Amino acid sequence: MREKLGFLVGVWLLLCGFCFGRFVVEKNNLKLTSPDSLKGVYECAIGNFGVPQYGGTLVGTVIYPKANQKACKGFDGVDISFKSRPGGLPTFVLVDRGDCYFTLKAWNAQNGGAAAILVADDKDEPLITMDTPEEENADADYLQNITIPSALISKSLGDSIKKAISNGEMVNMNLDWTEALPHPDERVEYEFWTNSNDECGPKCDSQIEFIKNFKGAAQILEQKGYTQFTPHYITWYCPEAFVLSKQCKSQCINHGRYCAPDPEQDFSKGYDGKDVVVQNLRQACFYKVANESKKPWLWWDYVTDFSIRCPMKEKKYTKECADQVIQSIGVDLKKIDICIGDHEADVENEVLKAEQHVQIGKGSRGDVTILPTLVINNRQYRGKLDKGAVLKAICAGFEETTEPAICLSEDVETNECLENNGGCWQDRAANLTACKDTFRGRVCECPMVQGVKFVGDGYTHCNASGSLRCEINNGGCWKKTQDGTTFSACVEDRSQGCKCPPGFKGDGVNSCEDVDECKDKVACQCPECKCKNTWGSYECSCSGGLLYMREHDTCISNAARAEYSWSFVWIIILGLATAGVAGYAIYKYRIRRYMDSEIRAIMAQYMPLDSQADIPVHHAPRGDI
Structure with a gap:
């Protein structure tokens, strides 16, 4: 049959x-x-x-x-x-x-x-x-x-x-x-x-x-x-x-x-x-x-x-x-x-x-x-x-x-991302994963989080890209807070990757170590200078009561600074006084000239002045009879 x-x-x-x-x-x-x-x-x-x-x-x-x-x-x-x-x-x-x-x-x-x-x-x-x-x-x-x-x-x-x-x-x-x-x-x-x-x-x-x-x-x-x-x-x-x-x-x-x-x-x-x-x-x-x-x-x-x-x-x-x-x-x-x-x-x-x-x-x-x-x-x-x-x-x-x-839903398919993250990349600390569940199974695809696109192969790595990449997991870069100060190796420009900030050295991803500027003599080089290393920076001071000038990396005495300061003040006072005398002289000169010209104009209306020339008298011509 x-x-x-x-x-x-x-x-x-x-x-x-x-x-x-x-x-x-x-x-x-x-x-x-x-x-x-x-x-x-x-x-x-x-x-x-x-x-x-x-x-x-x-x-x-x-x-x-x-x-x-x-x-x-x-x-x-x-x-x-x-x-x-x-x-x-x-x-x-x-x-x-x-x-x-x-x-x-x-x-x-x-x-x-x-x-x-x-x-x-x-x-x-x-x-x-x-x-x-x-x-x-x-x-x-x-x-x-x-x-x-x-x-x-x-x-x-x-x-x-x-x-x-x-x-x-x-x-x-x-x-x-x-x-x-x-x-x-x-x-x-x-x-x-x-x-x-x-x-x-x-x-x-x-x-x-x-x-x-x-x-x-x-x-x-x-x-x-x-x-x-x-x-x-x-x-x-x-x-x-x-x-x-x-x-x-x-x-x-x-x-x-x-x-x-x-x-x-x-x-x-x-x-x-x-x-x-x-x-x-x-x-x-x-x-x-x-x-x-x-x-x-x-x-x-x-x-x-x-x-x-x-x-x-x-x-x-x-x-x-x-x-x-x-x-x-x-x-x-x-x-x-x-x-x-x-x-x-x-x-x-x-x-x-x-x-x-x-x-x-x-x-x-x-x-x-x-x-x-x-x-x-x-x-x-x-x-x-x-x-x-x-x-x-x-x-x-x-x-x-x-x-x-x-x-x-569970009634329709099995979520392969639940086991070993589907073999895809993940960042447990930031709760990020490239495993995406689909009806046919999982795909390893770098995610997009809060407008930030991660790029990579989805299996071994995914890195944040774009101008906001430092907002998500600090762009995958090193970041640390100590003594109330935070430093980050994330650079907004993705082409620069992760770069340790000034005062640190390292790969920028896993670690950035503080640079001891005092040990390497890259700061406070003047003879009287004393150097103290801090996390991510340094501090300079001077011995013998001297004052440190950071912009010149030098030490000066407080007295010299005071003398210098009073000299500067006297120069300013003398300058102001000179400017006042000169202004007053110019003012007097201009007023005097103006008064003289007014008086001469009034007197010229009633009598000739020495400076005026004789006025010629004109006679009528005589004709023949």
Whole structure:
């Protein structure tokens, strides 16, 4: 018996003309580190159940059981345990394909203590996606409890590993999901392909439960701009030749353009496929209107509340119930009704037309053929539809060091900086470290503190740079306070590094020692001078009551200084007196000249002065008679 590949929409091709394009098998790498004959990197296909460690790696030892090699039975009665011993590597169980579902193999391996399961294909063919059983076999309780990752490997690789193990060689392997999802920048874009149908069995139940559990995390990520989320809905069209058939009329709207399977797979009872299409359209229109009002996260509230208040089982899967939910959330109901339009008319609906177009995969994504499906950064998610597993996958889509806080919580990842500081540089005294925790692990990156950037390799050293570098841990330089005085070797100009201040010598980083200026005779060199060394400086004095002049490095007597001082005072007094006499003489001279000129001008009006010349007398000319 061949394992079935899941609930693919191809089962509905009897009613619709949808043509599949390409189903993409999502892969990750596995690296064999021993034995030498198998060393290398190989591809494997991620199973669509369990919890793949997106963004992480898992190292273990491969075991191929001697019995129950297809793992279709439990390992309770087998004399082997897959649980790793203290200090040992986790165990990866290699099993053969065939005889039972992939999920049952994984469940038995998990119960046996395995950390991961590898399924070897039984024929040479391209890798496929291992999925959960189809609907008639999907009600097993264990399906939602599988937590170990799973991978399908090629027949040739499986045979090589089996041969090495049979030869007594240890096979060590590294399962690597770090590049399973693109992580180009600080925002993750993801799509959730879902369905409003709540009567399709365990898969419908699991996706409704997922929406309820994931709503809080999704809304935090969306409200703070970390993600861009878009819900999508699969529809099909009815072949033109069958548009008027009873099946198409009950499953389709807008004259066979948009169809969905009957919820109960019974045309004679319950709701029809067209009811599902209309509700899918209403949810898509709700998102469109909410997104236009800058509140796309309200979609999670609507879908959650609708599933609780308007279930099919209670015959409340109606427009009236949906409208009550919409009004309670506060979104414009009229805009949603306009978006839905007349689903009985022979016209296209722009929203559903766009959904059918997006459904066809482009680039590396592939077609969406499994419901529910998550597409993260244009790559289809594989694994259990679980809050923790999906959050890990979304967090793996952020560029390193840009992850939001929710991705660095204890429930999502392990902080590698807590052990040995991640092997990065740190300054314990200043509580500084270059270890930065990311979702994929730690990076050693020199920090920026209070506007001061530290530069270095992040592993062995980080040094403060810039004009404010001395404000943080004194720039990593020597600094000491003694007798109320502080000296520092930090120089604001980073090019000068750490330089001991004047009066000290040393490397400026670890130490600066006081220079004894008195011992080295670099100060107080005059014969009468006495030198006393101080921390970072010196003091000079003179013997015999002499006075020390620091600027001239000499000693003078106090008497000479007093004589000099009085002479200077007398010079100033005499200078002032001389200036006063000269000023008074100039003043008198100028006043006298001014008075003389005034008196001479007045007297000249009444009598000639000696200094004036005789005034000539003029006679009239005499004429001839």
